[in-house]
Amino acid sequence: MLFTRFITQIIRDQFQVKPEFVFGYSLGETSMMSAVGIWDNFTQGIRALHASPLFANRLSGAKNAVREYWQLPPTHDNNLWANYVLMTTPSQVREYLKHEKRVFLTQINTPEEIVIAGQPAACERIIQILGCNAFRAPFDHVIHCEAMRSEYNEIARVNTLPIQKNLPNVTLYSAAEYGPMRIDSGAIANSIATGLSQQLDFPRLVNRVYDDGARIFIETGAGNICSRWIDKILAHKDHITVPLNRRGLDDHSGLIKALAKLVSHQVSIDISPLYTQVTETNKKSKLTLKKVTLGGQSITDKILTQQNKQLFCNISTTTTKSQPINPPATQPEEMPIQNIMDNSLEPKAEVQFVESTQPITILSQSHYQQLNANNFRVHKTHDAFLQSRQEFSKQISELIQLQLACAENLLSE
Incomplete structure (x- = not known):
């Protein structure tokens, strides 16, 4: 009821x-x-x-x-x-x-x-x-x-x-x-x-x-x-x-x-x-649309023109160049490649143990020279990588500054 x-x-x-x-x-x-x-x-x-x-x-x-x-x-x-x-x-x-x-x-x-x-x-x-x-x-x-x-x-x-x-x-x-x-x-x-x-x-x-x-x-x-x-x-x-x-x-x-x-x-x-009554409003949000055309010239060359660069003259263009690493005074000797596999059927000579009286530094000198050469090549490659990254960061910074300027112009309209 x-x-x-x-x-x-x-x-x-x-x-x-x-x-x-x-x-x-x-x-x-x-x-x-x-x-x-x-x-x-x-x-x-x-x-x-x-x-x-x-x-x-x-x-x-x-x-x-x-x-x-x-x-x-x-x-x-x-x-x-x-x-x-x-x-x-x-x-x-x-x-x-x-x-x-x-x-x-x-x-x-x-x-x-x-x-x-x-x-x-x-x-x-x-x-x-x-x-x-x-x-x-x-x-x-x-x-x-x-x-x-x-x-x-x-x-x-x-x-x-x-x-x-x-x-x-x-x-x-x-x-x-x-x-x-x-x-x-x-x-x-x-x-x-x-x-x-x-x-x-x-x-x-x-x-x-x-x-x-x-x-x-x-x-x-x-x-x-x-x-x-x-x-x-x-x-x-x-x-x-x-x-x-x-x-x-x-x-x-x-x-x-x-x-x-x-x-x-x-x-x-x-x-x-x-349902809930909603009051209608006459304010319409302004659409910020930008037409983007694919292909054509490089975007970097298109955006980073001389005129755009002058708008951001406050951006520092000085870069610090890294000093190259001097190569070692002595070049590493070429080490002959030995054949580590011997398929001959001739009898092998017996291994003889010889007591050496030379110091260890003299025996390992060739190895040290090879390690020094490898380090030189690593530092040289890393220096080139740092220079490329610095150039790339500079371009990205200029692109961001240009986007900010465009956004300010759109908002001020």
Whole structure:
């Protein structure tokens, strides 16, 4: 009931969706009165329902209303009532209800889906005879049958609530007479009590609203169950169903999808709450575009002209030349390349160990000369590299200075 009330206020007050017809399924008629703003005091209705024994021990729990109707003694066994959903037609199940006095056809959801309720064993016998797909409903309260008509006055009492002075411009439909409901506190209470105390024919109610002009059905209940039923009831008629809550989908996404569906069918709604208003400005950013042509002359020769160089005369053009490294006084002697592989078959001379009396410096003089020559070549190559890098850095510096000057000219325009 709370969800229906809140989602109705959002879709109606925020997005300005204005319904012409309103109807509910079973207990949904009480939610309907609060959601569209018929009842003046919503809290009073909640408190009255919680204080009533209706869903405490009369229609739920001990189900004393059923015990009295069947004249059963009071016991602690509450498994005397169950509800089953059957995939069959109402006409097929009515034939077997004649032989089961404790089973009732309570709700007709679609032409091929119904609900029976009563003694569990008797209900299962009918299901076995029919051989149809069926499952036990997750609720076990007593509703829409003769066994609970004794609670008519109590249902009417808890639903007798003051109504708003400024009523919305909508037509309310009730399953009591399958037609428009008179907007009066007493009339509303009696309609709800009558509808809950008798069999519910949902296809009859949907077709009546459709015949009066309804084509777009927006469901504010949970789980889009009624939307599925309406699609089956109106399968061969032009219509659309728009559930605001779907299984497996969060409420925000469900609402957005519903609004998109309404917009696609040209329903007049206000979608401004979905986006933030942004103030437009006449200031347009100046685009700094520069055309670059590929190929042609060298970019260095093109940019570093004499005229451009004069603009950056403050750039130092002096460079420090590194002093070349003097070569060693003595040139290294050429060392003959010896053949280190001898493939001859002649016998090798034995290795003779000769004790040398020459100093080590004299024996290694040729090696020192070779190392000195290698160092000279390394220093010479490194000096050439430093000179090239200095020239390259100078060119990069001039290019950067020219780019800065161009940027300043563009910004000053």
